[in-house]
Every structure is written in structure tokens, then in C-alpha cells.
Amino acid sequence: MSYGLVCHGFFALGVGAMMVAMLFGMSKSLGGVPTPWSWVVNAALLVQFPVVHSLLLTNRGRRVLSRLAPSGTGSTLSTTTFATIAGLQTFALFALWSPSGTVWWRAQGAVLVAMAVLYGTSWLLLLWSMWSAGLGLQTGSLGWTALYKGRPPRYPGMPQTGLFRVTRQPIYVTFALTLWTVPTWTPDQLVVAVVLTAYCVVAPRFKERRYRRIYGEAFDDYARRVPYWLPFPRPRAAPRP
Numbered sequence: 001m002s003y004g005l006v007c008h009g010f011f012a013l014g015v016g017a018m019m020v021a022m023l024f025g026m027s028k029s030l031g032g033v034p035t036p037w038s039w040v041v042n043a044a045l046l047v048q049f050p051v052v053h054s055l056l057l058t059n060r061g062r063r064v065l066s067r068l069a070p071s072g073t074g075s076t077l078s079t080t081t082f083a084t085i086a087g088l089q090t091f092a093l094f095a096l097w098s099p100s101g102t103v104w105w106r107a108q109g110a111v112l113v114a115m116a117v118l119y120g121t122s123w124l125l126l127l128w129s130m131w132s133a134g135l136g137l138q139t140g141s142l143g144w145t146a147l148y149k150g151r152p153p154r155y156p157g158m159p160q161t162g163l164f165r166v167t168r169q170p171i172y173v174t175f176a177l178t179l180w181t182v183p184t185w186t187p188d189q190l191v192v193a194v195v196l197t198a199y200c201v202v203a204p205r206f207k208e209r210r211y212r213r214i215y216g217e218a219f220d221d222y223a224r225r226v227p228y229w230l231p232f233p234r235p236r237a238a239p240r241p
Contacts, residue, residue, distance in 0.1 A: 004144035007084040014090030021094035025184030031098035038098035050199040083140025107183040115183035122177040129170035132162030166231035172200035
């Protein structure tokens, strides 16, 4: 339960920091490193998220996660530990960013209302995608609740419901959508949006390699029916003679 409290605490802090920071286009944050050192610090904060996040999903990364818990519980708590680290990384990126002080555009009046609706809708779509993929897995509760109940974690199967019907990577797509529907634009927001969107496009390729190893032909059949990223309908294959 202590692992669960820490995990969900960091998860809430990370998501909250991201939502607020991007609402203001990364122009308001706790970071105050002076220029030019702020460029170095911000670059390190931005790079650490995709790099560490990806490394922890490798076989070696999973072994590291298994060591970050009391002996004999590391494997069970791996999803909880992973979500804890991801929450801490997200909080560091968005709460400790040092703003440039430049604001290019800020929505006003009816445009502000429209952008706020789009921004909120993006987050709701992200939540829906996480729910379809297994909210316990995404938030880390899968691990600590299994340990609490004295049983192995019950991982969800290959997701194919909800937004997974129109794109194979709805979590990455909707996450990227939150980056581009903000009501305030600054150089800081543009850099964050470009880098993290690139990560959202490339990283799922490695995830799909794991899915092919696990699910085999079932995943290949799903991949033939559903597009990788953008939810554009595919043309129907011509019937065989």
C-alpha cells in the first residue's frame, strides 16, 4: 500500500504539473535557471523523459525495475515502480522547466473558450485510451493491488476496444494531441511539442515488436486492419480471385 500511495501521488503530481504548465504554454513554472544555462537544463529535462521511459521498457530496464522493491516483490511491483518513475519524470519536466519569457500568442475571448474545450477534450480522449488499454496497468495500480491480494498481476490482453479500433496507438496520439491544443504558444511549448510528438511517433515501433513476440499472428491481423498512428480508414483489400 505504501508503494501504491507513492506511485499515485507522483502520478497525480506529474499529470497535474503537465496540465497546468501546458495550459500556459510552458510560460509559468518553478524553474528559474538563468540564460544560457536554462537551455542546457531544459534540454536535459526534455531528453530524460523519452530516454529513461524507453530504457525501462527493455529487458535490462525491467531487471532494474525488479530491484527497486523488497526482495521477492520486484516483479509483481514492476508496473507500480515504472509508473512512479514516469510520474516523477513528468513532474520534473513540467514543474522544473525554466521559461524563456517569450509569449508568441495567447488565446482571448471566444477563441480561448474554444481552445480550452479542445485542450480538455484531448485529455478526456487520453483518459479513454488509457482506460481501454487497462487503467491499472497505465497508472501502476496493477502491481501493488496484486501484491496486496497475494496473487500474481493479471495483465490485460491486447487492447482492441475504444480508440484502439481506429488507431493502434491511441495513447500516443491523444498524448500528442494535448501538446498541440494549448491556448498559449511560446518557443518553450513548441520545442516540447515537437520533441515529444516525435517520440510518440517513433517509440510505439519498439512496443509493437514486443506485441508481435507476445501475440504473433493475432497482432499481425490487427495491424493489417487498423492504421499505426493517424486514424485514417484503410482501403479495402481487393477480393482474391
